Amino acid sequence: MTLADILAGIIFVALNAYALLGGADFxxxxxxxxxxxPRQERQRELIADAxxxxxxxxxxxxxxxxxxxxxxxxxxxxLLGTRLHIPLSLVLxxxxxxxxxxxxxxxGGGAHGxxxxxxxxxxxxxxxxxxxxxxxxxxxxxxSGRLGEGGRGTxxxxxxxxxxxxLNPFALAVGLFALVAFAFLAAVYLTLEAEGERELAEDxxxxxxxxxxxxxxxxxxxxxxxxxxxxxxxxxxIFAAWAVPLHLLTxxxxxxxxxxxxxxxxxxxxxxAAVQVSLILWGWALGQYPYVLPPDLTIAAAAxxxxxxxxxxxxxxxxxVVLLPxxxxxxxxxxxxxxxxxxxxxx
Amino acid sequence: xxDLLAARSQMGVSLAFHIVFAVIGIAMPVMMVVAERxxxxxxxxxxxxxxKRWAKGTAILFAVGAVSGTVLSFxxxxxxxxxxxxxxxxxxxxxxxxxxxxxxxxxxLGVYLxxxxxxxxxxxxxxxVAVAVSGAASGIFVVIANAWMNAPTGFEVVNGQVVNVHxxxxxxxxxxxxxxxxxxxAAYAATGFAVAGIHAFLLLKDPANAFHRRALExxxxxxxxxxxxxxxxxxxxxxxxxxxxPVKLAAAExxxxxxxxxxxxxxxLPDVATGETRFAIKIPYALSLLAFHDPQAEVxxxxxxxxxxxxxxxAVHFSFDxxxxxxxxxxxxxxxxxxxxxRRGDLAHNRWLMRAIALATPMGFIAIxxxxxxxxxxxxxxxxxxxxxxxxxxxxxxxxIVPFLTFTLLYCFLGVIVGWLLYRQILRSPDVPEWRGFYMxxxxxxxxxxxxx
Numbered sequence: 001m002t003l004a005d006i007l008a009g010i011i012f013v014a015l016n017a018y019a020l021l022g023g024a025d026f027x028x029x030x031x032x033x034x035x036x037x038p039r040q041e042r043q044r045e046l047i048a049d050a051x052x053x054x055x056x057x058x059x060x061x062x063x064x065x066x067x068x069x070x071x072x073x074x075x076x077x078x079l080l081g082t083r084l085h086i087p088l089s090l091v092l093x094x095x096x097x098x099x100x101x102x103x104x105x106x107x108g109g110g111a112h113g114x115x116x117x118x119x120x121x122x123x124x125x126x127x128x129x130x131x132x133x134x135x136x137x138x139x140x141x142x143x144s145g146r147l148g149e150g151g152r153g154t155x156x157x158x159x160x161x162x163x164x165x166x167l168n169p170f171a172l173a174v175g176l177f178a179l180v181a182f183a184f185l186a187a188v189y190l191t192l193e194a195e196g197e198r199e200l201a202e203d204x205x206x207x208x209x210x211x212x213x214x215x216x217x218x219x220x221x222x223x224x225x226x227x228x229x230x231x232x233x234x235x236x237x238i239f240a241a242w243a244v245p246l247h248l249l250t251x252x253x254x255x256x257x258x259x260x261x262x263x264x265x266x267x268x269x270x271x272x273a274a275v276q277v278s279l280i281l282w283g284w285a286l287g288q289y290p291y292v293l294p295p296d297l298t299i300a301a302a303a304x305x306x307x308x309x310x311x312x313x314x315x316x317x318x319x320x321v322v323l324l325p326x327x328x329x330x331x332x333x334x335x336x337x338x339x340x341x342x343x344x345x346x347x
Numbered sequence: 348x349x350d351l352l353a354a355r356s357q358m359g360v361s362l363a364f365h366i367v368f369a370v371i372g373i374a375m376p377v378m379m380v381v382a383e384r385x386x387x388x389x390x391x392x393x394x395x396x397x398x399k400r401w402a403k404g405t406a407i408l409f410a411v412g413a414v415s416g417t418v419l420s421f422x423x424x425x426x427x428x429x430x431x432x433x434x435x436x437x438x439x440x441x442x443x444x445x446x447x448x449x450x451x452x453x454x455x456l457g458v459y460l461x462x463x464x465x466x467x468x469x470x471x472x473x474x475x476v477a478v479a480v481s482g483a484a485s486g487i488f489v490v491i492a493n494a495w496m497n498a499p500t501g502f503e504v505v506n507g508q509v510v511n512v513h514x515x516x517x518x519x520x521x522x523x524x525x526x527x528x529x530x531x532x533a534a535y536a537a538t539g540f541a542v543a544g545i546h547a548f549l550l551l552k553d554p555a556n557a558f559h560r561r562a563l564e565x566x567x568x569x570x571x572x573x574x575x576x577x578x579x580x581x582x583x584x585x586x587x588x589x590x591x592x593p594v595k596l597a598a599a600e601x602x603x604x605x606x607x608x609x610x611x612x613x614x615x616l617p618d619v620a621t622g623e624t625r626f627a628i629k630i631p632y633a634l635s636l637l638a639f640h641d642p643q644a645e646v647x648x649x650x651x652x653x654x655x656x657x658x659x660x661x662a663v664h665f666s667f668d669x670x671x672x673x674x675x676x677x678x679x680x681x682x683x684x685x686x687x688x689x690r691r692g693d694l695a696h697n698r699w700l701m702r703a704i705a706l707a708t709p710m711g712f713i714a715i716x717x718x719x720x721x722x723x724x725x726x727x728x729x730x731x732x733x734x735x736x737x738x739x740x741x742x743x744x745x746x747x748i749v750p751f752l753t754f755t756l757l758y759c760f761l762g763v764i765v766g767w768l769l770y771r772q773i774l775r776s777p778d779v780p781e782w783r784g785f786y787m788x789x790x791x792x793x794x795x796x797x798x799x800x
Contacts, residue, residue, distance in 0.1 A: 053461035056453035059413065064447075070423065070431050072436075082744060088425060089754075095418075098414075100761055304439070323451065334465070
């Protein structure tokens with residue numbers, strides 16, 4: 001395992017953290033949009049209270065992954081920025097609207113539940129819906145190897161170069177999968193956040209079970225489309241030596257999550273759901289190893305000079321000493337044993 | 348609109364928008380921590396109200412800063428893939444460090460905003476300090492990366508390949524110290540005077556209002572010393588330019604010909620065709636004196652490089668004069684206020700001082716924008732000074748006017764909303780009758796106040 005491999009692994013850990021934490025914040029937006037029933041307002045409050053203290057920190061995982069990517073693998077970053085200009089720009093607009101809308105909603109000083117607040121909530125929710133779809137589509141474009149020279153399909157035109165890689169059934173299915181996975185994570189986490197409010201926890205239990213089933217359907221859809229559109233993913237996910245054990249583990253985690261939800265073991269469900277989504281992500285990573293952007297750009301070929309990689313690794317070690325205890329503190333304060341209803345009124 | 352111009356415009360709009368929030372994110376936490384500290388010490392509720400208002404302001408502005416900063420980190424690749432392919436390994440390091448600093452800032456801002464009832468007073472106070480320190484650190488790291496673009500070092504180019512990369516040497520580039528010093532001071536000066544200006548405006552109507560008096564005091568405490576020190580760091584920056592980026596200084600000063608005993612040119616209309624600046628005020632020997640601390644020193648003019656390597660002289664010169672003019676105004680007002688405070692005068696009842704401070708409200712931010720115009724426009728046509736042209740860094744993607752217009756509209760929308768929210772949420776006088784027209788000497792303890800939370 002080379003230094004570049006290690007750094008690629010660390011970047012992927014950051015992406016994994018973003019999916020589990022930032023992803024769940026997106027998922028929270030989805031449930032905000034779908035809030036209904038007698039506890040509609042209470043559901044929205046719970047989501048906002050759960051996201052409030054941590055969403056900025058959760059969001060930084062993405063920034064960390066991006067700066068590490070352009071420091072350690074500059075050609076990969078350059079290629080991504082060029083070929084995926086359009087979906088990434090749309091993702092950015094989504095991120096901007098979502099983050100600002102959430103803050104305006106919480107801090108804007110509109111009266112509780114009034115029309116202005118509802119409008120910000122709606123913008124937050126819609127942006128939460130669209131952003132994961134497009135983020136997933138860019139992952140689909142990468143995984144299917146359509147960013148390489150060979151992946152352009154028909155010709156060199158604008159559509160072939162800048163659009164076709166992400167606007168196709170496979171990439172969009174991956175987008176859908178990401179959206180459902182984030183919604184699933186959020187619903188599972190929210191059962192725990194609702195601790196002490198039985199009916200509210202039940203609301204999110206039902207949603208989590210439905211999203212879990214939806215995730216299965218989305219996974220099948222991705223696999224079927226991969227057979228036709230994404231040979232690299234197909235070969236990686238189905239025929240590699242590690243594929244079967246990995247799939248078994250993922251399936252075990254998925255079943256554990258659903259069973260734990262069924263029996264209302266919220267903590268076990270949260271752990272299993274996080275493991276399940278992480279395993280899926282690592283399946284993608286292993287499937288395309290040693291490529292950072294298949295089929296042309298390997299980790300080794302894209303890596304920055306060793307001097308840079310060594311320094312970044314050192315900085316990461318020092319940074320982790322500051323960061324990890326701080327993160328632990330943040331989550332202990334806000335996600336510890338106290339019910340989140342205490343923080344309904346941020347100051 | 349040509350794609351290169353669209354890309355530059357989009358980057359410019361994104362930076363100009365983000366810088367406002369980044370700057371407030373650096374300085375506002377300091378004011379909020381000072382206010383909280385005073386509340387804990389004096390027990391007076393005014394300080395708690397101030398700390399909470401400023402924390403609310405920080406929450407809104409930090410969120411917009413965070414998302415607009417995300418946009419920038421992606422735009423480096425979306426608009427300038429050629430630049431990133433070249434520069435990523437060399438200056439990625441400060442960006443990575445900035446990532447960590449930003450992470451720390453986000454974590455402790457979460458603790459601060461939502462932790463009033465959840466963590467101990469001491470932990471809460473320190474969370475605020477952590478936000479202020481990491482905010483300043485992340486700003487410094489990003490400016491170091493920009494400084495490298497102006498004074499690139501820490502690598503060699505052999506046969507078109509980048510070799511011998513030394514990221515630490517790249518961070519320790521010649522422009523790093525003058526730029527980071529100048530920008531950090533600018534952040535405190537601009538934010539301090541913006542807040543002070545708003546409260547000074549309100550004090551003009553109601554000079555005895557204790558809330559605005561306390562707010563003015565803390566804001567000036569942050570803004571005034573920085574404004575006074577800023578000309579000194581500006582001098583450092585100008586002397587750096589004279590040695591390392593002579594073309595930028597020549598453009599800023601509209602100095603067309605290399606000469607000894609160069610004059611300082613204020614205002615006027617630089618004409619690149621004739622090489623003259625009409626209607627300008629010229630102070631003989633002053634530029635040589637400022638740039639090299641020697642009235643006879645030789646200062647390089649624009650004629651030192653071929654015409655195609657000139658930046659847009661009129662824009663750089665105008666921006667430079669604007670920055671210096673506004674910065675000087677802030678420094679003078681800061682000295683005035685400091686002198687009055689030292690003489691134990693009553694600042695809030697000095698109507699001319701209050702008018703002067705109120706007038707200063709937007710000046711620091713305009714000066715910052717103008718200063719970045721000097722730095723960025725003054726470096727053109729280079730993206731990495733002397734190494735890579737901006738036109739060689741831009742993405743091959745066509746139709747860049749579309750994202751440019753989209754992001755511009757998005758930022759206009761956000762700017763209006765944020766302004767309106769701040770007006771409604773932060774700037775209104777608190778409705779506490781006993782604070783109105785009630786003068787409380789600083790440091791006095793109010794019995795029975797300070798119930799907390």
